[in-house]
Amino acid sequence: MILELFPRDAQNKIEAIAELNKKIRCCEKCRLHEIRKNALCGEGNTDSRMMLIAQAPGEKEDLAGKMFIGPSGKKFDELLLEADISRNEIYITNLIKCRLPKNRKPKQDEIQTCSEYLNKEIILIEPEVIVPLGYHAMRYIFQKFGIALNSSKVFGKFYYAQEKKIFPVQHPAALCYGDSLLEETTKNYKKLKVLMSECKWYPCCSLKRYYETGKLGKKWVELYCRGDWESCVRYHMEERGEPHPDWMMPDGSIDESLRD
Ligand code: SF4
Ligand code: SF4
Structure with missing residues (x-):
């Protein structure tokens, strides 16, 4: 009934995302399904201009089935607050939809298998700006869009490749271990606000x-x-x-x- 309020294209998009999310929730395509409680789908504004891509759910996120509610979620919310952005304005998702045991790094075969869902999300949401959070999401997006990773300083740099704008920033979890990256990370998240709209001139x-x-x-x-x-x-x-x-x-x- 609610779907009737939306134009046909929007309805199709909502239905396609719901269909995709159904597949993610019951996916058993890689070993990570064995220990997870919940496979996490993307959240937020499906019409957003901006998609943020984190690495994978943590323990709390896995238990609750919601993104960014643990310690790194607290840091994430603080960074968004500083940037004057609400979660409702953006779409957030993960490179890997299931928790990684003991928060280990994702394996190449896991990235390859699970990124099929992320690729579909990018097609459906059609974000103008893609914001990978942290190294693994950044490396995957760089490979996908053919950006050479030839500098160690990629966070906070703005790229344009294959009709997509890409702005990698630090993962908020990096702030859970001390404040040494706080200033630079805050500056980069504030830039997200700029990228949310075009120039007034x-x-x-x-x-x-x-x-x-x-x-x-x-x-x-x-x-x-x-x-x-x-x-x-x-x-x-x-x-x-x-x-x-x-x-x-x-x-x-x-x-x-x-x-x-
Ligand atoms: S990590 Fe991805 S591919 Fe692996 S089981 Fe979970 S949803 Fe499926
Ligand atoms: S001032 Fe003109 S050139 Fe500069 S960003 Fe705005 S619209 Fe573009």
Whole structure:
């Protein structure tokens, strides 16, 4: 009955996610089903622009069948609060849907088997921004979208690959062992708020015109105007009311070829 309130596409999406979640809950495709109490499905806003991907449920999450309710969940909520983001605004899920014994690292065959569900979630939710939390989720997403892992400093960097924006951040569990990463992690989670919306100047910005008339590639628009607009040089000049050429790029460089 409730489904009748939604347009057909939305209904199909809700039904497809429900169907997927049913499969996850009774999955026995790998050894991890033997010790789990609950296989965890994704949670949150299925229409969100942003999908956060954690590694796997912990003990408390496994018992309750809910994501991020244990110690790392407390840290997660604190980080979201700092960033002014509510759980209802985002979709959160795991790379591995069942608890890993003694919180050990996921094995390659487990990632390969279980990621089938994550891949389906990405197709159904269609997030604009994918946020892997921690090393294993980041490594999987980098492989999936063909991003080379050639730096040890990937958390807090913004990537655009295969039409998806990817912003890896630290897993909140990293904060359970001390505060050494607190400042950097908090800064990265605050950036999520920026990535939740496009630049307020976009409707009247010359970059929109250049992009729509085919003079400018999509990557600039996705990385800045519909992505990290806070890092755009032009954005800050607009805010200060400083004049700048229309053909100034978001990184402050001047592209004379765009001059009308
Ligand atoms: S970890 Fe994934 S593949 Fe393995 S049993 Fe759980 S849901 Fe199935
Ligand atoms: S170029 Fe900069 S100011 Fe213009 S819309 Fe993009 S992010 Fe905003």
